[in-house]
Amino acid sequence: MTAIFILDDEEIPFIPGQTIMAAARAAGRYIPHLCWDHEFPPHGSCKLCTVKVDGRFATACTLAAEHGMKVDNRTAELDDKRRTLLQMLFVEGNHFCPSCEKSGACKLQATAYELKMMTPHFDHFFPDRPVDASHPELLLDFNRCILCELCVRASRDIDNKSVFAISGRGIKTHLIVNSPSGRLADTAMSLTDRAANVCPVGVILPKRRGFAVPIGSRTYDKAPISSAEES
Amino acid sequence: MLMPHYSMPFENRSQLPTRNQRGSSVSAPQHAEIATALLERNRKDPTRLVQILREIVEALGHLPRQVLAMVGAELKLPYGRVAGVAGFYHFLDIDESARYRVLWSDNIIEHMQGSVELCEEMCRRLWIEPGRVSEDGLVSVGYTSCIGMGDQGPALLVNGRSVTNMTRERVAAMVDAIRAGIPLATWPQEWFAVADNIRRRDILLDHRLKPGAALTAALARGPAAMLGEILTAKLRGRGGAGFATYQKWQACRDAQGCARYVVCNADEGEPGTFKDRVLLTRDADLVFEGMSIAGLCVGAERGLLYLRGEYLYLREHLESVLGRRRSAGLLGRHILGSDGFNFDIEIHLGAGAYVCGEESALIESLEGKRGTPRSRPPFPVTHGYLDAPTTVNNVETLACACLIAENGGDWYAAIGTQKSAGTKLLSVSGDCARPGIYEYPFGVTIAQVLADAGASDTQAVQVSGPSGICVAPDEFGRRLAFEDLPSAGAIMIFDDGRDMFQVARNFAHFFAHESCGFCTPCRVGTSLVKNLMDKLNAGHGSPHDIDELFKLHRLMQSTAHCGLGHTACNPVVDTLNKFRPAYERRLHSLEFEPGFDLDYALSQARQMTGRDDAGAHLANES
Numbered sequence: 001m002t003a004i005f006i007l008d009d010e011e012i013p014f015i016p017g018q019t020i021m022a023a024a025r026a027a028g029r030y031i032p033h034l035c036w037d038h039e040f041p042p043h044g045s046c047k048l049c050t051v052k053v054d055g056r057f058a059t060a061c062t063l064a065a066e067h068g069m070k071v072d073n074r075t076a077e078l079d080d081k082r083r084t085l086l087q088m089l090f091v092e093g094n095h096f097c098p099s100c101e102k103s104g105a106c107k108l109q110a111t112a113y114e115l116k117m118m119t120p121h122f123d124h125f126f127p128d129r130p131v132d133a134s135h136p137e138l139l140l141d142f143n144r145c146i147l148c149e150l151c152v153r154a155s156r157d158i159d160n161k162s163v164f165a166i167s168g169r170g171i172k173t174h175l176i177v178n179s180p181s182g183r184l185a186d187t188a189m190s191l192t193d194r195a196a197n198v199c200p201v202g203v204i205l206p207k208r209r210g211f212a213v214p215i216g217s218r219t220y221d222k223a224p225i226s227s228a229e230e231s
Numbered sequence: 232m233l234m235p236h237y238s239m240p241f242e243n244r245s246q247l248p249t250r251n252q253r254g255s256s257v258s259a260p261q262h263a264e265i266a267t268a269l270l271e272r273n274r275k276d277p278t279r280l281v282q283i284l285r286e287i288v289e290a291l292g293h294l295p296r297q298v299l300a301m302v303g304a305e306l307k308l309p310y311g312r313v314a315g316v317a318g319f320y321h322f323l324d325i326d327e328s329a330r331y332r333v334l335w336s337d338n339i340i341e342h343m344q345g346s347v348e349l350c351e352e353m354c355r356r357l358w359i360e361p362g363r364v365s366e367d368g369l370v371s372v373g374y375t376s377c378i379g380m381g382d383q384g385p386a387l388l389v390n391g392r393s394v395t396n397m398t399r400e401r402v403a404a405m406v407d408a409i410r411a412g413i414p415l416a417t418w419p420q421e422w423f424a425v426a427d428n429i430r431r432r433d434i435l436l437d438h439r440l441k442p443g444a445a446l447t448a449a450l451a452r453g454p455a456a457m458l459g460e461i462l463t464a465k466l467r468g469r470g471g472a473g474f475a476t477y478q479k480w481q482a483c484r485d486a487q488g489c490a491r492y493v494v495c496n497a498d499e500g501e502p503g504t505f506k507d508r509v510l511l512t513r514d515a516d517l518v519f520e521g522m523s524i525a526g527l528c529v530g531a532e533r534g535l536l537y538l539r540g541e542y543l544y545l546r547e548h549l550e551s552v553l554g555r556r557r558s559a560g561l562l563g564r565h566i567l568g569s570d571g572f573n574f575d576i577e578i579h580l581g582a583g584a585y586v587c588g589e590e591s592a593l594i595e596s597l598e599g600k601r602g603t604p605r606s607r608p609p610f611p612v613t614h615g616y617l618d619a620p621t622t623v624n625n626v627e628t629l630a631c632a633c634l635i636a637e638n639g640g641d642w643y644a645a646i647g648t649q650k651s652a653g654t655k656l657l658s659v660s661g662d663c664a665r666p667g668i669y670e671y672p673f674g675v676t677i678a679q680v681l682a683d684a685g686a687s688d689t690q691a692v693q694v695s696g697p698s699g700i701c702v703a704p705d706e707f708g709r710r711l712a713f714e715d716l717p718s719a720g721a722i723m724i725f726d727d728g729r730d731m732f733q734v735a736r737n738f739a740h741f742f743a744h745e746s747c748g749f750c751t752p753c754r755v756g757t758s759l760v761k762n763l764m765d766k767l768n769a770g771h772g773s774p775h776d777i778d779e780l781f782k783l784h785r786l787m788q789s790t791a792h793c794g795l796g797h798t799a800c801n802p803v804v805d806t807l808n809k810f811r812p813a814y815e816r817r818l819h820s821l822e823f824e825p826g827f828d829l830d831y832a833l834s835q836a837r838q839m840t841g842r843d844d845a846g847a848h849l850a851n852e853s
Binding site (some may be wrong): 042044045046047048050057059062064081084085088089091092122123125146147162163164165166167168169170171172173176177178179180 | 296297299300309310311312314315317318319324584601606608743744745746747748749750751752754755756757758759762782786789790791792
């Protein structure tokens with residue numbers, strides 16, 4: 001007998017040990033998420049993938065699936081919470097989509113479209129986060145960071161460089177780079193690192209390649225994030 | 232495996248430079264020399280990173296980047312990792328040196344005792360702004376979360392040392408001492424006096440057990456039978472959640488792994504709680520003995536006591552008790568002549584992070600990391616400290632285990648109520664004649680506690696601190712027990728004269744300050760709640776803002792990563808439900824307040840045209 005769980009009335013098969021998120025993705029089903037990437041162990045910080053498992057809230061990317069679980073995903077209640085979480089991320093940083101090179105390929109933006117977020121709703125925090133243009137090939141625009149730690153994980157676990165880390169706490173939590181000077185140029189970062197192309201938003205960008213893809217052909221111009229999931 | 236060098240990190244402490252012997256201008260080579268000595272003393276063990284950084288701050292007064300880089304190089308950790316840990320903890324996140332660092336306890340109870348005015352007075356006398364180091368690098372004055380002295384406030388920390396019972400006279404004298412550069416060691420000793428203030432004793436505070444007696448009894452019973460007594464006793468965790476101690480110990484004992492650990496959670500950070508401080512002061516033997524009994528039951532050879540950084544002053548005393556117990560054969564190898572029971576205890580200090588009271592965050596901190604709660608499952612009983620089976624227990628729970636070892640589970644279960652066996656230590660503070668420690672059998676009513684503490688005209692009682700529950704007078708008949716009001720033991724009393732809105736606002740600030748920042752809802756939500764409460768306080772609020780508070784509460788309760796976020800809005804929601812007028816009288820309008828003031832927007836045009844007649848005014852829509 002194949003192990004299955006129910007995701008919004010549809011049976012999803014899974015391998016024991018697989019998380020709800022991983023099983024749903026394997027079955028071609030979309031659970032909104034930002035800090036999860038199928039190439040990395042789950043992190044569970046963005047909370048966009050919050051689902052209801054047998055009536056209790058849980059994080060789909062960290063919770064192992066169990067046979068017979070009933071998982072609510074795209075309900076009005078959950079999408080409403082996800083929209084609020086997105087609004088929180090938008091007001092926490094400084095996100096100006098029209099001028100951002102990542103526009104159209106940004107997961108934060110695409111998820112906001114998917115969940116029909118119409119306004120930021122909350123007062124903006126407008127944090128002061130200077131950009132770091134010290135590196136010859138890469139630009140860091142911390143204003144857009146959503147603290148998913150994908151770059152932290154990629155640099156540490158795949159590139160073996162630990163170029164990125166998290167410092168501060170609470171609303172002052174922020175991304176730092178691995179050098180006492182605080183400059184990316186003084187780290188071992190290179191353009192070919194996995195960490196250089198893992199950012200779901202527009203923090204880590206290659207230099208001299210801005211706006212290369214015309215509007216209409218960008219990743220999420222072609223299909224919404226719910227169906228254009230990374231292959 | 233038993234490690235022989237437990238006591239080493241704290242030996243020869245007096246030979247190391249302390250901040251008060253150095254000037255504020257220690258040179259970079261000296262920094263390196265001091266840091267090297269401290270790294271050596273901690274065996275260059277990366278799991279001791281928080282301890283190492285703490286000790287460097289104690290010696291240098293701050294953490295310069297070059298020192299962080301050096302620590303990283305020596306421990307073979309990336310710089311970013313070390314800087315990230317330093318940036319997490321309130322007592323480590325210091326990049327500017329001050330010879331005297333004064334931190335007032337930011338507890339609402341102490342605000343009520345006048346701490347804010349006294350802090351302002353201190354700043355005025357020192358000619359400094361709060362939170363900033365004086366130009367000459369002499370002093371900084373700021374706030375920190377409750378330091379566990381609510382029964383003898385206003386209190387503060389100066390270079391990590393607790394000072395209680397602050398008055399205007401004491402502020403003046405302290406300012407003089409700081410200006411004269413007098414070392415802390417020669418400040419009047421009565422400033423540092425911390426009283427126990429025990430007001431009511433029961434079985435725990437009046438146990439009369441000699442050191443070693445309970446452990447002898449436990450060894451005589453044997454691990455399995457001892458665990459059986461814990462089950463019979465129905466002992467539940469005293470940190471507030473009330474998880475069955477037997478279940479935790481049994482699960483840890485049954486878990487796969489070659490090493491097991493006992494962790495004593497002495498990170499008593501919940502504002503208004505100070506009972507563990509008193510237990511550790513008066514009866515450290517009982518706590519260490521409880522840890523040893525836990526070690527016996529689960530099969531652990533190492534115990535770690537995580538002492539909150541604010542209780543730094545207790546470290547020396549605790550180390551001396553540990554030393555005495557080692558000499559007496561109560562710690563170490565073949566304890567009390569037993570065949571195979573080896574156990575020793577090490578003390579770790581926190582560094583100013585409330586969230587480390589959460590057991591998995593505490594374990595992260597013990598491993599030298601940022602105090603971010605882990606995703607669970609797996610739970611610490613199977614994957615805890617260094618991924619090994621670990622039982623994390625509250626100070627009081629472990630002390631209770633001694634009573635059970637000596638007197639048996641049946642005796643213990645007969646005390647208290649059906650589902651809450653035994654007694655509970657309460658930390659009582661606020662508007663009452665006799666603040667301090669009260670021990671009652673479980674099931675005592677709030678009204679009884681208030682009467683015994685000499686409280687009158689009580690408007691509200693905050694049970695179990697900001698993350699607990701706010702109780703109004705019609706509920707004073709409720710009982711302190713897991714079946715009614717579960718509690719870690721904080722009882723904060725507010726009389727008729729207090730503004731419950733300000734109480735909730737103080738708690739909102741507390742949670743925003745202490746959120747670890749890992750998950751979106753808590754990281755951003757606690758700050759949004761704080762800002763909304765400040766907006767209401769400024770008189771700019773509308774009923775919409777109150778709806779927003781409820782909405783944020785529901786979101787954080789359902790999506791936050793750990794208990795901090797789940798409970799962060801409790802005090803706001805409780806006071807909104809029970810003390811609504813305290814909020815409504817602050818609202819600009821009970822109706823909708825427009826975000827845009829039409830009439831105000833026209834004021835410039837009126838000024839320019841020189842008109843001020845009725846036709847030049849617009850009524851705001853309502």
